[in-house]
Amino acid sequence: MAISHLSKADFDAFTGEGVALVDFWATWCGPCRMQAPILENLDAELGDSVKIGKVDVDEEPELAQKFGIMSIPTLIAFKDGEVKAQAVGVQSIDQLKDMLA
Amino acid sequence: MNMADKYDVLIIGGGIAGISAALTCRNRGKTVAVVANSTESQSLYKAEKITNYPGTPEMTGKELAESLKRQLDSCGADIIHGRALSVMNLGDSFGVAVGNDFYQATAVILALGITREKLYPGEAEYVGRGVSYCATCDGMLYKGKKVALIGSSEEAYEDVKFLQEICSEVEHFPKPAACEIRGGMKADTLVVNGEEHKVDAVFIIKDSIAVSQLAAGLEKDKTGIVVDRSMATSVPGIFAAGDCTGKPYQLAKSAGEGNIAALSACEYIQKRR
Numbered sequence: 001m002a003i004s005h006l007s008k009a010d011f012d013a014f015t016g017e018g019v020a021l022v023d024f025w026a027t028w029c030g031p032c033r034m035q036a037p038i039l040e041n042l043d044a045e046l047g048d049s050v051k052i053g054k055v056d057v058d059e060e061p062e063l064a065q066k067f068g069i070m071s072i073p074t075l076i077a078f079k080d081g082e083v084k085a086q087a088v089g090v091q092s093i094d095q096l097k098d099m100l101a
Numbered sequence: 102m103n104m105a106d107k108y109d110v111l112i113i114g115g116g117i118a119g120i121s122a123a124l125t126c127r128n129r130g131k132t133v134a135v136v137a138n139s140t141e142s143q144s145l146y147k148a149e150k151i152t153n154y155p156g157t158p159e160m161t162g163k164e165l166a167e168s169l170k171r172q173l174d175s176c177g178a179d180i181i182h183g184r185a186l187s188v189m190n191l192g193d194s195f196g197v198a199v200g201n202d203f204y205q206a207t208a209v210i211l212a213l214g215i216t217r218e219k220l221y222p223g224e225a226e227y228v229g230r231g232v233s234y235c236a237t238c239d240g241m242l243y244k245g246k247k248v249a250l251i252g253s254s255e256e257a258y259e260d261v262k263f264l265q266e267i268c269s270e271v272e273h274f275p276k277p278a279a280c281e282i283r284g285g286m287k288a289d290t291l292v293v294n295g296e297e298h299k300v301d302a303v304f305i306i307k308d309s310i311a312v313s314q315l316a317a318g319l320e321k322d323k324t325g326i327v328v329d330r331s332m333a334t335s336v337p338g339i340f341a342a343g344d345c346t347g348k349p350y351q352l353a354k355s356a357g358e359g360n361i362a363a364l365s366a367c368e369y370i371q372k373r374r
Contacts, residue, residue, distance in 0.1 A: 029238035030198035031187050041192060058241065070287060070302070071229040071239050088229025090189050090198065092317065 003043055006053040008062055015078040019100060020051040024067065024074045026058050031090045032073045042093050050100055075099065106179075107205040108134045110366050111197050113185045114212030114309075116143055117352050118343025120169050121359030122210045122366075123178045129367045133178035134206070136185050136199055138308055139255055140170045144214075145352070154352045165352075184256055184309065186235055188316040188339070195338060201237055207373065208338050208366040211316075211326060212359060213309045213345040218321075220311060221251075223282030227303075231288025234314065236260035236304050243302045245269050249291045251277060252306035260306050272298055312345070324348060332362035340366050 006014055006022065014020060023039060025032035043052050057064040057072060067076060067083075077085040077099040085099040110126045112119045115137025126133045140146055148162025157165060173180065187198040194205045224232055233239040236250070240263060248268045250261055253275035264271045274280070274293050281292040282303055291298045312321055320327040320335035324347030332340045342358035344350045 026238070026241065028201055028241070029235070030201050030203045031235070031238060034187065034189060034191075034196040034198045034203040037191060037196070038189070064242065068287075070231055070242055071233050072242070074229070090187050090196075092190055093192065095317075 001043060001048050001051065003039060004051070004053045006055050006063075007060055011053075011055070011060075011063055012081070014051060014053050016081040018051065018080065019049070020053060020078045021096065021100060022053045022055060022076050022078065024055045024057050024064060024069045024076070025072055026056060028058075029072050035073045035075075035090050038091070038093055038096070042096050045093070046100075106134070107194065107207075108132045108179070109206065109370055110134075110208050110210060110363070111195070111204055111206035112136070112178075112210045112212055113188070113197065114214060114343065114345075115140070115170075115173065115180070116145065116212060116214050116343060116355065117169060118214075118355035118359035118362075119210070119212035120173045121356040122212060122342055122363040123173060124176050125360050125363035126367060127176045127178055129363070131367060131370065133176075134181055134204060135173065135178050136181045136183060136197070137173075138184065139182075140166050142254060142308060151352065184254075184306075185315065186238075186310065190336070190338075200235075207370050208340065210332075210359075210362045210366055211312075211334070211339065211341040211345055212343045212355075212362075213312070213315075213341075215344045215350065216309050216312055216325075217307050218311050218313070221280045221282060221305070223284070223288065224305065227282050227284060227288040228314070230286070231284060231301065232282060232303050232305065234305055234310050236264055236306065239302070239304075240264050240267050243268055246301035247299070248272070248302040248304060249274065249298055249300045250304040250306060251275075251280065252304075254306065254308050257306040260304065264304070272300065322347075330361075331365040332358055333365055338369060340369075 109131035112135045146166040183199045247270040249272040277293045283290040326341040340362040342362040343355035
């Protein structure tokens with residue numbers, strides 16, 4: 001499944017049901033760009049079992065504020081709309097799987 | 102997505118260990134990038150006289166550092182100016198984040214010099230919750246807020262200017278004698294020499310970041326990064342050389358370790374092909 005770029009308008013619908021992983025990032029941040037291919041590998045490996053989304057904190061400051069993003073990248077795992085796990089800084093594929101487990 | 106530049110070997114550190122490693126990797130025909138701070142910021146540059154490095158009698162630290170820099174510049178390695186923030190295993194390669202960019206390499210050599218391993222009280226606790234190592238990454242999240250920055254490197258001064266454009270106020274502490282970060286759920290106070298400063302974020306910009314924050318899973322002991330005789334660390338594909346592996350802090354030892362680390366990295370790459 002392709003990685004979705006999320007906005008305020010579709011965020012709740014995306015995270016509300018099932019398991020979702022959201023990457024809060026920005027274009028100016030090197031570690032965030034390093035996270036991108038790791039997420040693509042995770043997406044390829046896990047397929048439809050997990051939804052993966054990205055939030056550009058520059059374009060979506062309200063979402064960044066809502067989740068208290070103070071450093072990027074921040075990754076948040078959701079289950080049926082509830083925050084299950086949160087991690088700051090680049091995460092390896094194994095660390096991401098642990099967050100989703 | 103832009104594919105990041107991919108090298109055979111990426112070397113973090115532009116001191117004598119890193120340069121020695123770069124020269125050997127280039128001799129072996131490998132593509133190389135070296136992440137380096139300015140030559141002037143090296144401790145070698147400030148040394149008055151080098152008396153025990155073979156072949157260079159009566160050289161000042163500045164002369165030797167400049168000679169090394171010339172050799173690095175002409176060896177065909179790409180030089181990346183800046184500070185490595187994070188090294189991450191991407192599966193078939195390593196990713197290394199430097200400021201706004203990121204690079205990929207099959208093998209990584211850490212030639213970090215003497216690293217700052219002792220964290221400030223509260224630093225580890227509040228990383229990602231008000232403590233940041235990257236002003237360009239996190240600065241925008243503190244738009245219109247009051248922040249503090251600790252650090253005296255060239256990059257630290259650049260970051261202060263950058264933050265001044267975004268934040269309402271930037272307090273800069275180049276070399277504080279004593280520091281502590283306090284807060285509740287997030288950091289809200291920086292204590293410098295007993296004086297409290299209310300801030301929304303503390304940026305810590307040192308020449309190199311602590312090994313524990315740079316790469317996950319690297320084994321360390323009291324003296325430095327743990328390596329074997331081939332300069333291999335506990336993470337396959339990551340090698341280390343020079344002062345960051347422990348004492349003695351000598352140029353000849355660092356140059357030798359850089360050479361071994363380079364040969365081991367080349368062998369590692371060969372085996373993976």
